[in-house]
Amino acid sequence: AQKITQTQPGMFVQEKEAVTLDCTYDTSDPSYGLFWYKQPSSGEMIFLIYQGSYDQQNATEGRYSLNFQKARKSANLVISASQLGDSAMYFCAMLLGGIGKSTFGDGTTLTVKP
Amino acid sequence: ETGVTQSPTHLIKTRGQQVTLRCSSQSGHNTVSWYQQALGQGPQFIFQYYREEENGRGNFPPRFSGLQFPNYSSELNVNALELDDSALYLCASRTGGNYGYTFGSGTRLTVV
Numbered sequence: 001a002q003k004i005t006q007t008q009p010g011m012f013v014q015e016k017e018a019v020t021l022d023c024t025y026d027t028s029d030p031s032y033g034l035f036w037y038k039q040p041s042s043g044e045m046i047f048l049i050y051q052g053s054y055d056q057q058n059a060t061e062g063r064y065s066l067n068f069q070k071a072r073k074s075a076n077l078v079i080s081a082s083q084l085g086d087s088a089m090y091f092c093a094m095l096l097g098g099i100g101k102s103t104f105g106d107g108t109t110l111t112v113k114p
Numbered sequence: 115e116t117g118v119t120q121s122p123t124h125l126i127k128t129r130g131q132q133v134t135l136r137c138s139s140q141s142g143h144n145t146v147s148w149y150q151q152a153l154g155q156g157p158q159f160i161f162q163y164y165r166e167e168e169n170g171r172g173n174f175p176p177r178f179s180g181l182q183f184p185n186y187s188s189e190l191n192v193n194a195l196e197l198d199d200s201a202l203y204l205c206a207s208r209t210g211g212n213y214g215y216t217f218g219s220g221t222r223l224t225v226v
Binding site for chain 2: 102
């Protein structure tokens, strides 16, 4: 069975500092994609970054980078230079290659302090 | 691009009733997925449609059913509503590859 584990229910970070949100995954399928989404209090899910299981390099999108450690089955999100607007719930998700099923973790609430 | 639009935004139904939720996919997106998100939890995958065919289903009973139309818009139907069906229902579309889903703002369903 596929599973995503986010062990940090809540995280605090000072404005302008970097923060790492943890995500571990479990699957026996060799082809998968890993995603991070941001969900503000308004409820809409916002796509942040993607990492494919065969990608050799870690993905980066602006201030977001994904620290992909395949052997450890981890896909941590790093947010650099945190901003007050980064305060939200963050979800890690996995999409299997051959099946249309996505699995989400339970999320991490990030609070950026001024 | 118009994004993903869901309707209605809020809905209150009585236990045992049936409900239809609607989703208009982002232009050019041929894959649509539906998720149920209970309060304080991550979204749970209900099912996915690709070019009008269901190509993936999560652990939801058959009373959860769906449709995708030729214009790639979609419906989620839930029969015999139960109190535990109260949740935020999210629709998401994508084109595939290394692009994430584009989500709608969701429909908040309350079953009383």
